[in-house]
Amino acid sequence: MKRHELGAAGLTDPRLARAYQACADRLRGRNPAAFPTTRCLLPPGKRPYYDALLAFCRHTDDLLDDPTVEVAERERRFDAFAAYLTGLMEAAPDGTAPPYVPSPSPSPGDGEEPPGALIAVAFAHFTRVWRIPAESVSRFLRTIRGDLRVTAYPTYQDLHAYMRDVSGEPAVWINTLLQPAAPAEHSRRMVVALSHGIYLLHFIGDIGEDLRLGRVYLPQEDLGRYGVTRSALATAASTGRPSEPVRLLIRHQAVRVHQLLAASDGWWRLLHPASRQFAHRYHALARDALHDLVRGGYEVPRPASPALATGRAALATARTGAAYAHGLLRPLWAPPAAVTRLT
Secondary structure, three states, X not given: OOHHHHHHOOOOOHHHHHHHHHHHHHHOOOOOOHHHHHHOXXXXXXXXXXXXXXXXXXXXXXXXXXXXXXXXHHHHHHHHHHHHXXXXXXXXXXXXXXXXXXXXXXXXXXXXXXXXXXXXXHHHHHHHHOOOOHHHHHHHHHHHHHHHXXXXXXOHHHHHHHHHHHOHHHHHHHHHHOOEOOOOHHHHHHHHHHHHHHHHHHHHHOHXXXXXXXXXXXXXXXXXXXXXXXXXXXXXXXXXXOOHHHHHHHHHHHHHHHXXXXXXXXXXXXXXXXXXXXXXXXXXXXXXXXXXXXXXXXXXXXXXXXXXXXXXXXXXXXXXXXXXXXXXXXXXXXXXXXXXXOO
8 A cells, every 4th residue: 555545545643554554465465466456446545445445355254264263263253353343333532442352362463453453443444434334334244244154045035135235235335435426326226236246256256165165155046947066066166167057057147147237337427537437447347257257158267377367467457557547647536524543
């Protein structure tokens, strides 16, 4: 994170600056190649807030999905983090909050806060600045916690209810950050549709990883419709050569993604002019991913080789280089009046 980004966001308090920097550090190397080239399309003053939002979602996901930690311990760590965050969000202006105890081991360094605590500080500040309802955050936390126990979704309606909280709520936070034109309901509806489409694409791409965690996010009714078993999904994920029933299952999900992307097309037009390039790029990336899936014959994606990943990163950088230059010339965006100190 650049110093001018913190300044543009009005983040002058040392602890806040350290917290937002921790978010940027957490994301570095953990996100797709398109992340930095998409982030640069945001005005500098919005980038730290975007980092806080993504780091929060990433941290909660990591707490729940660490296969090296027993489920009961993952549950305890998640609950400790959620309680600490809730305390920060409910804190008085002096920022008093309960101590954060992420694990039985001591924090690294003398008096140094663990990364999870700093991410919570930044995200709590983000919710205050952008007036994100506490109940929205609570819904996200309650629902995503179910990942520890829920291993399947019987129907698409069940999966939709899950996505509404786990992807829909963060999508609305992003929509708020991008400053939609009034009334905001239209843009909220469109960004939620986009988030559901992106999530379905992720479910397809992460079939193998989710199976290793004992989960299948594709609706069980769809697996039954095409006669697909978990074993068939595991084979498709490991070999990249799905059976015909698996192809039909993936095609069924791709049709849903297409419908969701169609419903969200034009979302960018409903946002503040300084946010439109970012939103347009986000939608384009999802559309490109869907096209790749279709052109590939509905194969279950496998991890790209390092060389291929590097090539894709270079391509993404080249495609957005001109847009980045345009962003540097954009008039400075002023953050909303907000609390700038949270200790």
